[in-house]
Amino acid sequence: MKEKNSIQNNWLARDQESYGRNLFRLPEEELMDSMKEECGIFGMYSEHDTDTFSLSQFGLFALQHRGQEACGISVMNQGKIFNVKDEGLVLDVYKEIKEPENFMGNGVIGHTRYTTAGDKKKYNFQPFFAKNEYDQTILSIAHNGNLTNARELKEELEQEGVVFKATSDSEVILRLIQKNLDLGLRGAIKATMEKIEGAYSVVGITRNKFFAFRDFHGIRPLVLGAIDEKTYVAASESAALDAVGAQYVRDILPGEIVYTSENERGLHSFLVRENCQRKLCAFEYIYFARPDSSLEGISVHEIREKSGEKIWQQAPVEADIVIGVPDSGVPAAIGFSKVSGIPFRPVLIKNRYVGRSFIIPTQEMRERIVNLKLNPIVSEIKGKRVVIIDDSIVRGTTSKRLVKILKDSGVREIHFRSVSPPIIAPCFLGIDTPSKDDLISANMTTEELREYLGVDSLEFLSMDNLIEILGSSDHCFGCFTEKYPVGKGEQAELFT
Amino acid sequence: MKEKNSIQNNWLARDQESYGRNLFRLPEEELMDSMKEECGIFGMYSEHDTDTFSLSQFGLFALQHRGQEACGISVMNQGKIFNVKDEGLVLDVYKEIKEPENFMGNGVIGHTRYTTAGDKKKYNFQPFFAKNEYDQTILSIAHNGNLTNARELKEELEQEGVVFKATSDSEVILRLIQKNLDLGLRGAIKATMEKIEGAYSVVGITRNKFFAFRDFHGIRPLVLGAIDEKTYVAASESAALDAVGAQYVRDILPGEIVYTSENERGLHSFLVRENCQRKLCAFEYIYFARPDSSLEGISVHEIREKSGEKIWQQAPVEADIVIGVPDSGVPAAIGFSKVSGIPFRPVLIKNRYVGRSFIIPTQEMRERIVNLKLNPIVSEIKGKRVVIIDDSIVRGTTSKRLVKILKDSGVREIHFRSVSPPIIAPCFLGIDTPSKDDLISANMTTEELREYLGVDSLEFLSMDNLIEILGSSDHCFGCFTEKYPVGKGEQAELFT
């Protein structure tokens, strides 16, 4: 080992003084600098005397990627509602259920949570439920999205004597429906939709009815499926329909309530507002949704592959290999490879267990942890000209680290491609983004950013190309344009 | 929804009688029918007064794929050994540590566990440690592999008065070293290696020394690295060296002990037996190891890609697309695509959260859960002729389900390729395989299996081609040939 005599690692030669004192935990954010998944919702109702609860496991499990922090379920069983919610993954929470037979009813809603508003305390886990004076749940809802006028509504309701138990905007929806229940369920939802503003896809149950509704722009996704003519499913993504063996029927419409009624069988539809303009979040295609889902009838995988093709056409380059940053960059890299002829290589290995914190005694060591999330196969890239394709650039820190990893591996040229336009503004409609100050594209030109990253070329997919791929401009592009379909564009820092 | 009137799903129309009674949990095996990961070991020692414990997090984290059931660490700090071990992932176990400053010593060993022998009780978690009469740990080891004469040795030792606290073969190694400690550490390890038989890669510490050793055939991997000339690392895979910033030095040799001594600085090497024949497990390349690891200097990724190329050459076919079963089938599919020109499509989506059990009330529902692990993007495969590449076929159940999924998606032709030879015999040397009765290739010819799976063609990589790719026949091919480098080929059903 003689030849290693010269290796000097300051981060090993730690300061004796501070040793063992300044322990801190490296937050997962250090390793995963992307926009954060929002939430997943799932609901199911059967007119048969059947068990929707068991199937809900599969549905929510298929939506696990939309939120890993907590999971909750409410079941309607023989006129009662049973609830469970807790920290952890979907199947962990189901496993906790002491008396699963209680939960085997014919209506169910569930939620996989990633925190976008409200703090991380248990009282903010979903579903949210309302009780009567005898402590019986009479209403339960699961919400994906973000309200922009929650604070005002909350204050208004509190002045009327309503008591809030959580700090989440979703409870505003619950309390409004609860307050208006004497208008009938449909009437109560309608009255609620007329008050609230923002992005919301909601599924819910009462003790004998099931419902789902979506905001006037359809900003967050919500699809409808059926297992047979008496068994309905609503879910954030079509992959959850596949998981329970349901057929895709259609997306729930902007401004639509679908619901069951006591008097008539079947699922009923009611449009609170006619002619709403669709504004489904474009980022669902780019990053959030599963590639095997379709939203509004368009395959997510296909959009991603096309984005790779398009960015080649937009900015062709000579290179030896093309690499996709796993997972969402991979289909784009394959599309890029297909049209460019540059070989696709799966040589960036992602550690799937990231998501927990490390104990780090020194700042020096913190700096060392660059390739825990992504480790390259050096032999495959050394001396090569590499196109690296990522879904987006948010803060820029991960991109910069990735570039360093590649350079340390002896890559000759790096051509960085983002298959989304520059992100210049935060989202107020259900996605957890950094503030504008931390969005690197809000603070640097593309050339400045190219220099900062230290790459040979850098290109973002243009807005025009994105619209062309999506087939229409009827989407929310707020994070690229700072123009939002609803709200004042101010973060509703509701309740902390 | 008129047109869905005819959908009838018997699994929804559950038997009222049995309802809620016959709940069972669907075991993860139903969803993940592969050979099981074995264990990962990691050790590190620095002559500097440094903190190896913090780095061990990264090393073990990089070996998480080799065992997710439990994790343990022993640290040598100022003449004391501190231990922690518990169920859970690496970072969960580190997180539990109440006084991390105790653990910041200059020697560490760790283990990620998947059970191959012994029951799953906590006393079988590793490292195993021996104590003196004052309850102080004086020796701690972490073992990957499986002994074939553990039962006899255990009985022998018990007759000598040794008391065992666990039911794992690894404790036999510990107790033999402990018993022989008056021969000095090196002498004790040598005496132990001369008694035990089977596969073993071991790292260990005493209160002031560090060591690692490997069986006479080097069946389980163990690589050596260095951060600087006074800081040594031993780990199951080279990816763990990358994770701690160490340089790969070489693989530890079959029959070699490396160790530190009290008198002389540096890492010492001692060959217990000269001229051992290397017999590294071939399945490490095919399935277990990370693609970004190299074993005995050969890149795992490269072997996998070559296997895809080779199987095309061995059995070419006309098709529209080639799909790899994630994750290990993907590089093979890309190699296949490269030489065949048939486009590679990443259209089989793996749910990464599999690994927990479901609550299943009826057998009918159990049958339904086919595509929770793997969901295809139907639009990409409908009407296509598909080559599907998997690393191996074990029980055949998953392969059959996968074929069903593809057929249900409207695939026109299915050409199944296994990039390993037929598995006809169980492993007794550290890998958890089903018994021979459950190995489908031990019970069917390839043609029978093709028919059973219902595919248009089926091909296994030939032994000759496998040897050609690996560059030598100096590997353990026991599961393909039923000829083992060591042991009687009988499962050492040691202690249950």
Next chain:
Amino acid sequence: MKEKNSIQNNWLARDQESYGRNLFRLPEEELMDSMKEECGIFGMYSEHDTDTFSLSQFGLFALQHRGQEACGISVMNQGKIFNVKDEGLVLDVYKEIKEPENFMGNGVIGHTRYTTAGDKKKYNFQPFFAKNEYDQTILSIAHNGNLTNARELKEELEQEGVVFKATSDSEVILRLIQKNLDLGLRGAIKATMEKIEGAYSVVGITRNKFFAFRDFHGIRPLVLGAIDEKTYVAASESAALDAVGAQYVRDILPGEIVYTSENERGLHSFLVRENCQRKLCAFEYIYFARPDSSLEGISVHEIREKSGEKIWQQAPVEADIVIGVPDSGVPAAIGFSKVSGIPFRPVLIKNRYVGRSFIIPTQEMRERIVNLKLNPIVSEIKGKRVVIIDDSIVRGTTSKRLVKILKDSGVREIHFRSVSPPIIAPCFLGIDTPSKDDLISANMTTEELREYLGVDSLEFLSMDNLIEILGSSDHCFGCFTEKYPVGKGEQAELFT
């Protein structure tokens, strides 16, 4: 140790077969065969902005003898009600309170529980509270006694849609008040008292009012005290007034509600029914109440001492010493000694830690445990003629054991005196008694019982003498006469 050669103890020579199999736990009933304490209640309200919660500790602590199974507290603080209740002794439950500052309000009620009706689950712990639709407590009560028409009322209420959460008759009181709250608090209590039948002393709070009320016969005790002219206390016994530094004012009247009002300061009184006949439980004087309490102005200690004097007059006997069974038999023995001149000797030592179960492997050993509760000082009684005075004889098992202990100690003559009349009927009004089959005096004449116990004489205090001591027949003597002031004399086996 030669002379002990002949000692043979079959209970030591245990059956090898059954050894270690038939473990059972010796229940405390084996050791403590008395009538069981009922519950203690305490309430306090101050018009000052003061802290009644801290004082409630002392009050409930002074009532600990009335129930050691569980304790609960509800506090009215700034328009909110905070609750805590749990298994354990009073101070253990207070100790659990995480944020005691929340509890420092100006109104409090508390309860020490011994189960008389309903099962021992936590939902039966008191206070019972009612919530509104926002999960806020609006009413909380603590009850001592037993309703005789709870089952009918519960069914009636359930048909009206009221939901019960526990299996205790006390919840019927709560739900009736809750249901009638729109009549105003006083009106709601009045309506409740007009429906319920049986024995009840109740203290309660709403979010801004305090109240206490007592059934139409005043069967269970409830005294009223004051600390100053704005600070009121209600408690089961006067010793609890002493404990908080309050002066005794008077007993709450049968059929009376005392309450605070929003509009006028001070404690108000309202008689729901005029001219109720007092029927305070006679056993409170004989056994339950603390000797330092006074009920209806009569000292408990004095009644007990007089009962000893009276039984001497009723049945004089020649003897050497008089012994009281601790604790309640001691004052009677002293009274007996005073009038008879026979010396009182405190030579029966009570183990105060009784109340937990033993692990007993064999029936033989069970029989051995005779003197764990009461151990005599043999030297003091050997060869003596002994008068032994107990408060009562219930099942007879403890008395028989006690006689055996005395005989084994070499006592020459035993004269047994019960300072209560024979117990021939169970109590349905708040005390836990065995069924008639198990009451030995319901099944044997005094002479038969004398023979069964094996004593030289046996005497019970006569009803006439008991009435003379108490100064009036205005008490409940149901257990002596089988005539109850209220109810059909059938156990309201309400909810199990």
Next chain:
Amino acid sequence: MKEKNSIQNNWLARDQESYGRNLFRLPEEELMDSMKEECGIFGMYSEHDTDTFSLSQFGLFALQHRGQEACGISVMNQGKIFNVKDEGLVLDVYKEIKEPENFMGNGVIGHTRYTTAGDKKKYNFQPFFAKNEYDQTILSIAHNGNLTNARELKEELEQEGVVFKATSDSEVILRLIQKNLDLGLRGAIKATMEKIEGAYSVVGITRNKFFAFRDFHGIRPLVLGAIDEKTYVAASESAALDAVGAQYVRDILPGEIVYTSENERGLHSFLVRENCQRKLCAFEYIYFARPDSSLEGISVHEIREKSGEKIWQQAPVEADIVIGVPDSGVPAAIGFSKVSGIPFRPVLIKNRYVGRSFIIPTQEMRERIVNLKLNPIVSEIKGKRVVIIDDSIVRGTTSKRLVKILKDSGVREIHFRSVSPPIIAPCFLGIDTPSKDDLISANMTTEELREYLGVDSLEFLSMDNLIEILGSSDHCFGCFTEKYPVGKGEQAELFT
């Protein structure tokens, strides 16, 4: 309630500022200012194949008064030793035992703990046990007493490489025996007794032997009993023999080891030192031991009764009634009554649940809590001349409070009698006493103390009279005379 208008209670009118801030817990010491119980030990061995464990429950339960903080048991069963120890009362700890059948062996030792040296952490609970290198217990002891040279011995042993796991002097005894085990068990105990100095009564087991031994002055009690000729019991007090049905044989002698041997049946005796002078702690008779125990053949109850007789003779007084402070003052009061003719009245009621802490928000309230432990029956003492008899006066605080209670109850004259001499020095031999500064008789003459307490007369039993009652001066009177039979009279503040 008009007449109460003038009651003003400053402790109710709390300071708004500090409200809810300065919560503190009133320690039990405030309420129980006596010398503290030390520990109880119990051991049993049977040559029969019997179950001594079940009986040990009764034995330890009978010694519960000697320590309520923790309990531990070690059982010898088929060549193994099983241990359990935990906080709590005896039966609580037994209840925790998961597999009681493991514990059913033919040898057992147990301990009830009150802390006299060492901190209150769990590692200081007894029995203490030594393990071999395979984590098997080979030796277990339970100790009552206190060593005076533990610190020196500990340091000496540590220099020899012995590792201590606790901070109690009892571990020094354990480690010395362990270290000397190659001398044989008897030899090891002898070697230990020749090193240690102080007060010690010890019971112990190895994997196949039982033993008990006592220091050279027999300072702490230890009696020997037998159930049959093959079943031996050793215990702190004879009441524990009664509890298991054993006959008292004799006290173990100062300097004696009793033990079983592998070769010969029966219990063997060995005197390490001949002609030791007995110095049993006099306070055992006065306060610690149960009244139904006999020590060295003398009845504890009898001593207490005689002390009351003697103090009347020493200091007669005219009075109306005599009251004993429960529990130990009661027999003295009865003795006093017998010789004086002044009637004994049991009118001071002790709350038996004292021993837990209160939450106290203000200092004013703290001062209020005077009569929670002892509440008088006012009607019985008002206007009377009262003799009050207590076992001793330690700090004087409780005595002063008691006098205040009596005065507040309208007593005319108070004559205070302590039936022990003035306590002027702390105990270093196993009893928890305050330091000299806090012992009121070390700092005041009797006349000063009489004035401080505010009583009409005050008398302490004289040393001469105490010796006369006890029948000899062969006792430890260290706390009365500051002359100790062993040690330098300095607190061995061993390990904190």
